[in-house]
Amino acid sequence: MGDIIIALDFSEKQKMQNFLNNFQVGKKPVVKIGMELFYQYGPALIKEVQRQGFKIFLDLKLNDIPNTVERGMFQIAKLGVQYTTVHALGGTEMMQAAIRGAQKGATSANVNRPLVLAVTELTSISEKVMHDEQNIDISMREQVESLINLSYKAGTDGVICSALDLKELDGNFKNFKFITPGIRPLGFEKSDQKRVVTPTEARQFGSTDIVVGRPITRSNNPLKTYQQIFKEWSK
Numbered sequence: 001m002g003d004i005i006i007a008l009d010f011s012e013k014q015k016m017q018n019f020l021n022n023f024q025v026g027k028k029p030v031v032k033i034g035m036e037l038f039y040q041y042g043p044a045l046i047k048e049v050q051r052q053g054f055k056i057f058l059d060l061k062l063n064d065i066p067n068t069v070e071r072g073m074f075q076i077a078k079l080g081v082q083y084t085t086v087h088a089l090g091g092t093e094m095m096q097a098a099i100r101g102a103q104k105g106a107t108s109a110n111v112n113r114p115l116v117l118a119v120t121e122l123t124s125i126s127e128k129v130m131h132d133e134q135n136i137d138i139s140m141r142e143q144v145e146s147l148i149n150l151s152y153k154a155g156t157d158g159v160i161c162s163a164l165d166l167k168e169l170d171g172n173f174k175n176f177k178f179i180t181p182g183i184r185p186l187g188f189e190k191s192d193q194k195r196v197v198t199p200t201e202a203r204q205f206g207s208t209d210i211v212v213g214r215p216i217t218r219s220n221n222p223l224k225t226y227q228q229i230f231k232e233w234s235k
């Protein structure tokens with residue numbers, strides 16, 4: 001069974017630390033650090049969380065010209081994180097530049113290369129918004145499938161998508177991760193997420209790992225909620 005990756009979307013380091021204090025005993029979950037904390041505290045925060053024994057998914061969703069992404073990825077990989085992200089819409093050349101940069105950075109710092117994951121269509125985008133605002137006139141399923149195939153052929157290690165997009169996915173993807181955010185246990189509000197599933201559905205539809213933020217971070221008892229989601233996810 002794959003990981004539950006907890007999204008640490010906190011406004012301040014102390015709030016993040018108070019939350020992490022719930023997870024200091026036993027097997028530590030993988031934690032996802034995104035723009036909000038990284039733009040404030042930078043690489044020092046990554047080191048601090050690593051020192052506590054957590055594996056890190058650094059989610060900065062790079063999307064720029066290949067040279068810029070390659071150089072950015074070089075720096076990210078030097079941090080020794082386990083996962084990182086680019087946008088699949090940046091195209092094949094950009095995704096390949098990202099992998100190259102990650103490999104060079106990892107080699108130069110003598111650490112393992114982070115898995116480079118390609119974000120397909122954000123789980124906050126509905127099919128209607130994709131049609132009306134992105135002017136894409138195929139279905140969400142076809143669009144995500146096309147981006148999954150593009151990312152696989154480019155050599156990325158996996159994709160980020162909604163588990164809903166995996167329900168009817170065809171193809172033979174070897175050593176490829178399907179990591180799905182937009183996880184909402186029954187009764188938890190969707191907020192800005194549009195393409196959501198429960199942990200059970202994520203497993204049934206083919207997610208390899210799930211990303212869960214607010215259902216755990218906003219819980220009065222984060223460890224208990226994490227354990228409940230883990231139980232449901234790993235049934």
Ligand SMILES: O=c1ccn([C@@H]2O[C@H](COP(=O)(O)O)[C@@H](O)[C@H]2O)c(=O)[nH]1
Pocket residue numbers: 007008009032034119121122123124160161181182183193211212213214215
């Ligand atoms: O398509 C995507 C890509 C990334 N995310 C990230 O996952 C978490 C989800 O948090 P929740 O609080 O469980 O909604 C968040 O950090 C996003 O940046 C995503 O939701 N969808």
